[in-house]
Amino acid sequence: MAAGKKESGKAAARRTAPEEKLPGVDEARAAFSCALTPELERTRGFLRAMRREPPQLLHLEGGDAASRVALALWWAALLNCERDGDEPCLACSSCLRLGADMHPDLFLLDGRAGSIKIDEVRALRPVLGEKPHFGRRRVIVLAEAQSLGVEAANSLLKVLEDPSPDTCFVFTAPQRERLLPTLVSRGWVLTLPWPETGRELSPDMRTWERALARFAAEGRGWFDLSQARGALDAAAAQQVTLVGQKALADCLAGRESGELAALLRPLPAELLLELSEIFVECQDALLAQVNPLLALDAMATAVYRVVREGKRIAGAGRPS
Numbered sequence: 415m416a417a418g419k420k421e422s423g424k425a426a427a428r429r430t431a432p433e434e435k436l437p438g439v440d441e442a443r444a445a446f447s448c449a450l451t452p453e454l455e456r457t458r459g460f461l462r463a464m465r466r467e468p469p470q471l472l473h474l475e476g477g478d479a480a481s482r483v484a485l486a487l488w489w490a491a492l493l494n495c496e497r498d499g500d501e502p503c504l505a506c507s508s509c510l511r512l513g514a515d516m517h518p519d520l521f522l523l524d525g526r527a528g529s530i531k532i533d534e535v536r537a538l539r540p541v542l543g544e545k546p547h548f549g550r551r552r553v554i555v556l557a558e559a560q561s562l563g564v565e566a567a568n569s570l571l572k573v574l575e576d577p578s579p580d581t582c583f584v585f586t587a588p589q590r591e592r593l594l595p596t597l598v599s600r601g602w603v604l605t606l607p608w609p610e611t612g613r614e615l616s617p618d619m620r621t622w623e624r625a626l627a628r629f630a631a632e633g634r635g636w637f638d639l640s641q642a643r644g645a646l647d648a649a650a651a652q653q654v655t656l657v658g659q660k661a662l663a664d665c666l667a668g669r670e671s672g673e674l675a676a677l678l679r680p681l682p683a684e685l686l687l688e689l690s691e692i693f694v695e696c697q698d699a700l701l702a703q704v705n706p707l708l709a710l711d712a713m714a715t716a717v718y719r720v721v722r723e724g725k726r727i728a729g730a731g732r733p734s
């Protein structure tokens with residue numbers, strides 16, 4: 415049903431001359447509104463930092479479904495806005511069409527209404543060989559991609575193996591764990607600020623968080639703790655990586671939380687992106703059965719390196 419409606423929308427958009435029958439600014443803005451909240455400012459900063467060299471596949475997790483999907487559309491607008499600035503104008507013909515899902519280069523496969531079907535995925539394949547019709551980048555959004563069936567996911571993997579430089583995919587899902595690991599490992603993961611309730615750290619995880627913050631700040635203390643926890647299992651190690659991601663999410667949302675978030679707050683968006691990748695890499699290593707302590711030690715060392723780089727940048731920027 416969604417596909418049929420989509421098809422007629424696309425056909426209509428192609429038949430319509432660009433200056434005719436554009437949706438109104440208010441109508442298009444409504445589609446983006448959940449992406450424009452102050453809470454998501456730092457996440458939008460990540461996307462701005464990536465816009466010149468967008469990843470082939472971007473995962474948006476965390477937050478809620480409305481924010482994830484709105485942010486996927488905002489990303490499509492950022493990549494295609496006719497004014498080509500650091501923010502999509504949300505008023506040009508490209509932005510308006512994207513907001514109204516009438517843009518010929520936007521493919522929104524929407525899993526919110528039911529599972530995304532293999533036929534919808536297959537229908538993408540011939541399109542991918544073509545140049546974008548209207549904008550700079552074709553954007554294929556799989557909204558709530560956790561509803562992909564296994565067959566559809568495998569078909570999508572084949573599509574992704576054959577990348578087209580003009581096409582960017584965005585998957586949204588509550589948590590990356592809800593997607594096939596082979597899909598997740600091919601993309602960038604951005605975590606929207608989590609809804610705030612019930613996310614207090616346990617005392618043990620608070621200990622890890624403090625140790626990671628001190629190590630990142632001063633380069634010491636971490637290995638004493640990790641050596642003392644010689645028998646840490648992979649599940650507990652995953653928890654420690656989530657501590658890092660939670661600190662990152664708190665920092666992005668401007669929430670007061672622990673020492674780690676406070677330490678990360680001054681870092682520029684590019685370095686926060688690097689940290690996000692470090693936590694994801696550690697999680698992938700743990701899934702691939704790397705020794706949990708080795709994986710965590712490598713993660714802590716990488717975090718230390720990024721924070722040190724942040725201090726160097728801040729030092730260089732200070733007037734002498």
Ligand SMILES: [Zn+2]
Pocket residue numbers: 494495496497502503504505506507508509510
């Ligand atoms: Zn625009």
